[in-house]
Amino acid sequence: MTEPTTLSSLSSALSETIARTAPAIVSVHSHRLRASGFVWKPGLVITADEALADEGEIEIQLSDGSTKGAVIAGRDHTTDIALLRFDGDIAPAKLSATTPALGSLAVVVAADRGAPTARLGMVSLSGAPWRSLRGGDIDARIELDVRLRHSQQGGLALNTDGEAFGMAVLGPRRVLTIPTATIARVAAQLESRGRIARGYLGVGLQPIRLDDGIGAMVMNVDKGGPSAAAGIRQGDVIVAVDGEKLSGVRALSRSLGPQSVGTTVDVTVRRGGEPMQFKVTIGERPET
Incomplete structure (x- = not known):
């Protein structure tokens, strides 16, 4: 054989x-x-x-x-x-x-x-x-x-x-x-x-180019959302999260994964050209 x-x-x-x-x-x-x-x-x-x-x-x-x-x-x-x-x-x-x-x-x-x-x-x-x-x-x-x-x-x-x-x-x-x-x-x-579950800041963002990098202008704010509760307003420009400069709106959205829900982040914005800091507790994105 x-x-x-x-x-x-x-x-x-x-x-x-x-x-x-x-x-x-x-x-x-x-x-x-x-x-x-x-x-x-x-x-x-x-x-x-x-x-x-x-x-x-x-x-x-x-x-x-x-x-x-x-x-x-x-x-x-x-x-x-x-x-x-x-x-x-x-x-x-x-x-x-x-x-x-x-x-x-x-x-x-x-x-x-x-x-x-x-x-x-x-x-x-x-x-x-x-x-x-x-x-x-x-x-x-x-x-x-x-x-x-x-x-x-x-x-x-x-x-x-x-x-x-x-x-x-x-x-x-x-x-x-x-x-x-x-x-x-x-x-x-x-x-x-x-x-x-996906993370949710409760803001609509538009990327803008700044002299020293990239920012995300807040175009609208969900009145019942995490950013509104923290004090962020329409017209603010987000420039950093947890001390890291923003690399783009898409990158920020991708960072809001399941593990982000419930965590608190330090969001740096410019309002009228002046820097301000807010602590935002990331919520869960609504189904709609």
Whole structure:
């Protein structure tokens, strides 16, 4: 009997890994969009938020070909995680807290109209935590050198031990992975609250250029918001927060993540050219 080669052993191991994961992978169909997802808990599916339509009915198709209606339990644009609720008892996918090594092989197990699909690639970047352009805190920067169709977004990325280390999504000119640590943190909040708390200053800001840097002019103030309570007024120009010069309105907005809610910051403004300081306790952004 011929001894198995290294490649045939790897091939068999990958096939077995995919077969174990496939029953927990689903197709997600929303208004004119198709994506993949995976069962996170019984009756709950996680998918890529960006691949989910903003309105219309949602249907998931299971690996056995059956279809079920689903509703949005919560979604977070900043981390690209959406949680769907459906009536079913499919065994959840097993997620691992492992972070893959640079250069290691990775398999993305997804679905197309319910049928399991797989893509093999390499971890092209495995780095530190980062913040998305929309202000979401991602626990690790993991990029994959793999081709991914739109319908495969939301699939699970596995290492060669069969451990699911994240959800594969399409980023700008690259395939990114939302790590399992981020999924666990965000999905738990979506399950319990339906949303992720975001920091709120209660002001509308307009960037302006100053002689010594960048400022943010307060264009309007929510009368019931944190800034109004601290004494900040329309026309004030914010120049620093906690002693650090402002680098831009967008950077200030991104800093108001979930961890900022309830914290107090020192806000330096210029009013009529004179510097003034206010202590602002960051609130939670209203749903509207």
